[in-house]
Amino acid sequence: MALRNDRAVQAAREIELREIEDGYTLVGGPEESVTEQHDTDRIPEVDVDQEMLSGTGEDPESWLMYGGNYEQHRATPADTITPENVSDLELEYEMSVGTGSSMEGTPIVIPGDPPVMYQTNGPNHMKAIDPREGEVLWSYTYAPPIGVELCCDDNNRGAAVLGDKVYMTTLDSGVVALDRYTGEEVWYTQTADHEVGYSATWAPVIHDGTIYTGSAGGEYGVIGFIAALDAESGEIQWRQHTLPEDEWVGESRTHGCGTSWMTPTIDEERGVLHSPVANPGPDFDGTVRPGPNFPTCGTITMNLEDGETEWGFQSSPHDVWDYDAAAPRVLLRDVEVEDGSMDMVVGSDKAGWVYMMDAESGKLHERSEEICQHINMWEMIPHISADERIPFVPGAPGGNDWQPPSYNPATGLVYVIHQNFPQDLYWRYEEYSEGNPYWGGGLDDPATEFPDEWNESITAFAAVDPATGERVWRDWIESEDRFYMWGGSMSTATGLVFNGTQNGNLVAYDGENGERLWEHEFDVPISASPMSWYDPGEEKQYVAVQVGGSGWLRQGTRGDTLAVFSLEA
Amino acid sequence: MAQVSTAADMTVAEQRDLATTLGVDTPGDGAITWERLAGQIEARSDSTFASRGDAIRADLARRLDRELLEREREAIADEIGRLPTVRDAGVPDEPHGLYTAVAEPGWRLYDHLLEVGFFESLDENLPRFTAAHVETTARELILADPLSSALDDAGFDESEKTALLVDVTNNDERLARWVPSNQIPAGVEFETDTIPPLHQRAMGGALLWIQGLDRHLWQNEVLLTDEILDAAVRYVKAMLGGLFVSATAACDLAGEERVTDEQLTAAFTAGSAVQIVSQEELLHTVFYITDEMRAPSELR
Numbered sequence: 001m002a003l004r005n006d007r008a009v010q011a012a013r014e015i016e017l018r019e020i021e022d023g024y025t026l027v028g029g030p031e032e033s034v035t036e037q038h039d040t041d042r043i044p045e046v047d048v049d050q051e052m053l054s055g056t057g058e059d060p061e062s063w064l065m066y067g068g069n070y071e072q073h074r075a076t077p078a079d080t081i082t083p084e085n086v087s088d089l090e091l092e093y094e095m096s097v098g099t100g101s102s103m104e105g106t107p108i109v110i111p112g113d114p115p116v117m118y119q120t121n122g123p124n125h126m127k128a129i130d131p132r133e134g135e136v137l138w139s140y141t142y143a144p145p146i147g148v149e150l151c152c153d154d155n156n157r158g159a160a161v162l163g164d165k166v167y168m169t170t171l172d173s174g175v176v177a178l179d180r181y182t183g184e185e186v187w188y189t190q191t192a193d194h195e196v197g198y199s200a201t202w203a204p205v206i207h208d209g210t211i212y213t214g215s216a217g218g219e220y221g222v223i224g225f226i227a228a229l230d231a232e233s234g235e236i237q238w239r240q241h242t243l244p245e246d247e248w249v250g251e252s253r254t255h256g257c258g259t260s261w262m263t264p265t266i267d268e269e270r271g272v273l274h275s276p277v278a279n280p281g282p283d284f285d286g287t288v289r290p291g292p293n294f295p296t297c298g299t300i301t302m303n304l305e306d307g308e309t310e311w312g313f314q315s316s317p318h319d320v321w322d323y324d325a326a327a328p329r330v331l332l333r334d335v336e337v338e339d340g341s342m343d344m345v346v347g348s349d350k351a352g353w354v355y356m357m358d359a360e361s362g363k364l365h366e367r368s369e370e371i372c373q374h375i376n377m378w379e380m381i382p383h384i385s386a387d388e389r390i391p392f393v394p395g396a397p398g399g400n401d402w403q404p405p406s407y408n409p410a411t412g413l414v415y416v417i418h419q420n421f422p423q424d425l426y427w428r429y430e431e432y433s434e435g436n437p438y439w440g441g442g443l444d445d446p447a448t449e450f451p452d453e454w455n456e457s458i459t460a461f462a463a464v465d466p467a468t469g470e471r472v473w474r475d476w477i478e479s480e481d482r483f484y485m486w487g488g489s490m491s492t493a494t495g496l497v498f499n500g501t502q503n504g505n506l507v508a509y510d511g512e513n514g515e516r517l518w519e520h521e522f523d524v525p526i527s528a529s530p531m532s533w534y535d536p537g538e539e540k541q542y543v544a545v546q547v548g549g550s551g552w553l554r555q556g557t558r559g560d561t562l563a564v565f566s567l568e569a
Numbered sequence: 570m571a572q573v574s575t576a577a578d579m580t581v582a583e584q585r586d587l588a589t590t591l592g593v594d595t596p597g598d599g600a601i602t603w604e605r606l607a608g609q610i611e612a613r614s615d616s617t618f619a620s621r622g623d624a625i626r627a628d629l630a631r632r633l634d635r636e637l638l639e640r641e642r643e644a645i646a647d648e649i650g651r652l653p654t655v656r657d658a659g660v661p662d663e664p665h666g667l668y669t670a671v672a673e674p675g676w677r678l679y680d681h682l683l684e685v686g687f688f689e690s691l692d693e694n695l696p697r698f699t700a701a702h703v704e705t706t707a708r709e710l711i712l713a714d715p716l717s718s719a720l721d722d723a724g725f726d727e728s729e730k731t732a733l734l735v736d737v738t739n740n741d742e743r744l745a746r747w748v749p750s751n752q753i754p755a756g757v758e759f760e761t762d763t764i765p766p767l768h769q770r771a772m773g774g775a776l777l778w779i780q781g782l783d784r785h786l787w788q789n790e791v792l793l794t795d796e797i798l799d800a801a802v803r804y805v806k807a808m809l810g811g812l813f814v815s816a817t818a819a820c821d822l823a824g825e826e827r828v829t830d831e832q833l834t835a836a837f838t839a840g841s842a843v844q845i846v847s848q849e850e851l852l853h854t855v856f857y858i859t860d861e862m863r864a865p866s867e868l869r
Contacts, residue, residue, distance in 0.1 A: 249777065287747045287770070288750075290778075291774045313788055314785075318856070363790070364792070365791070467868070468869040
C-alpha cells in the first residue's frame, strides 16, 4: 500500500506543528488514534522477554532498546563491518516515512525471520517495518489532544518493547502500549497533565516488567519526575519528583523544573537508574530559587523499586544559562583506573565537559579536558545591566544537548557531540509592572558579536578516555548554514564509530584516531542517532539512520527518510 | 590554624567606592575602616526608616522566642569561630557533615523565623533594594553600636566588618535583582505565589549553599585547589556574618530593644544583602570551577 493511502501516515501529516509565543503547539490531526495494517502476518510471533532485553547488548541480531543496551553504550556487537571493509558499505534502500516532521529517533530491531523494526518519528508516529525490504507492516499515529505545549519540536526518539507489546511516549506526557503484531492500541496512561506544560518525547525503557519514563516541560514551570509503570497494564507504580524538598527554599520547588527528558540508564547490578536532570525553573532568574537547586543540570540515581534518590551530581549548580543535562548517562563497568577498577556513570553535559562519576557514590572520578571551547562561561552573574552582553560558549544548546554518546568496547573510549557556538544571554533590569512578562532576560542566537577566540566551528565530535578524561581526538565540524549537529553516535565491536552530521553526512570514523573511513551524503541534515544489527537470514550487517532536520534552534531542512545501509558477511 | 578573613579580597578601590557612596573624604593614608567611617558620618533623620522599623517591631516583637533566638545566635557565633578548624579539615570526608554542622544553628533560627511569619513581615515592611535605601542602610549600620560590637564579639575585625559594608553599599544594582516576592506581578512566566519572601530567599539560600558545600567539595575533590577551599570558608563566614546581623537584630526585637527603629531596618536590610552577595560570590569562586581554576588532573 502506498503511503498516500495509509491513514496513519495521513493522520500524522495532518498534525501541524505551529510556532507560538513560547514554543510550539499542535494543530489539526485525528480525533482518535489511527492504526493502518499492511502485512501484519509477516511479523514472527516471538514475544520479547527479560533475558532478551538484558542480553541485547551482546546479541548482534537485536537492538531492543533506545540505547542499545541498559548501559546505553549504543554499541553493536555485530562485527561484519570493520575499518578495513567499511568503504564497501552500501545503501540498501531509502524509504520515506511519509510524515515530514521531526526525525530524531533511533529504531529498534527484534530478531526473527524476518526481523522486525519499530521506528518512530514526530508527531507520535510509529511503524513496524520489515527491514530487509523496507516495507511497512503496520503504522500508527497517536492523536495528541489540542493545546499541547512543546518547547522544542514534535519529537519522538524511539520505542521500547516487551512481550507482545511495543511502547512509545506521547507528546501529551503519556505512554501508549500497542500490540506489536497488529499495531492496535492496548492501553494509554498519562503520567502528568499536559495542560500545565508536561510533555514527553524520549524512548521509554523497560526492565523487569516495569516501564521507566521521565518528564519534560522545563520551560513551563513544571516539577520534574520519573515514573514507573506496569508494562502489562499501564498502571503507575511510583512517581518520584527529582527535587528533594529539603534542598529548596520554601515553595520555590513547586515550579523548580528539574525534568528528566531522555531515556534513563538501567544499572541491573545495583538495581538503580541513572538519569540526566534538566534546568531549574524559571530558566534565567535564579533570584527566586536560591541555593544550588539540587540536583538540576546534572545526574540523578534512583532506586528502581521505589524511586528513592541514591545520589545526585550537578555540572552547573544554580544554573541560569539553560545548561540542562539531557544526554543519556552511559554506564561503564570495570574501568581500569590507577588503583583498580570501578563502575562509572558518564555524563556528557551542556557545560562542555564529560563527567566520569563513581556509579556507587556519585563522586567525580575525573572531568574531561574541554570538548567544546569555553569562552566567557559562567560570567555575567550577578545580572546587572541591560546593555552589558557577553557572548559566551557553550551557548544554551551546550556542549552536549540531548545527543546520546556511545561507548566503544573495542577502543574503550566514549564518543560525544558538543555544540560550539556563541550566544548572548542578556539580563534585563526590569521594573515590575502588572501584566508584563518577567523572564529576567532573553537569549540571542547567534550572539550579536562573535568573540575573537571562537574558532568558527559549530560542533565538536570527540573521543574521551573515561579512565583519565583525556580528549583522545576531536573532529571540528563547520556548517555553512550554522545548523547544530543534532543526532548521537553509534559504536561497533570492530572499533568503528558512526555519526551523522548537520551537513547530511553519515560518517564512519576509525574510533582509535578519528580518521574518516567512509561517508555517505544526504541532501538534508541528520538529527538522529544510527543503530545496527546483523541479519543471519541475509548474512548482512545493516546500519539504519533517520534523516531530516530537527531541533529547537535553526532546526535545519526537514527530511522524511529512513536510510538503511548494508554489508554482506 | 587557618586564618579566615572575609576581607581577603577587598580592594582599595572598593573601599574608596564605599567612602564615596557615604560622602566621606578618602585621604591617601590608611585604609577605610568601619571605625573611621563611624567617626566621619553623621546620622540622618530618616522617618521612613524609623517607621519601617517601628512597623516590624509592632508586627513581630511578641511573636519571637527570645530564648531560642539568643541561643541560636550564640551558636552561629560559635560556628563562625569554628571556621578555621573547618578549613583545616580540608575536603569533607563524606557528602554531609562538616559544613552541614556549620549551618545547623542557622537552620534552627530560620525555622523559628519562618514559623512566626518573620520573612513575610519583612517583605511587607521593607522596600526593594535601591541605591538610596542601600546607602541609608549602610549609614545606619555604621552608627549602630550594638550591631558593631556584636560583630566584634562574633570575630569580625575592623577590615572584615568593612568588607561586609562593601558588600552592602557597592552592590546596589546587583541587589536590586532580588525583589520582594510581593512586588512580582501576576502574569509572569511562573506562579508568583510560590516564590518565597525575599529575606527568606536570602537566608534560606545562604544556608542551602553552606550545607551544599559538603556534597560539592566531596564530589569534586579532584578539581579542588587551596584557593577554592579558602574561598569556601571565606564566603561561609560572610554569609554567617550577614545572618548574625539579622539574628542580633531579631534578638533585640524580642527583648532588649537597644537598637533603634532606624537601625532595625538597616540591620535586616544589611543582613540579607550580605547573605545575597556572599552566596553569589561563593557560587562563582567555589561552585563554578573552570579549567583555569581547577587543580591539574593527576590522571593525564
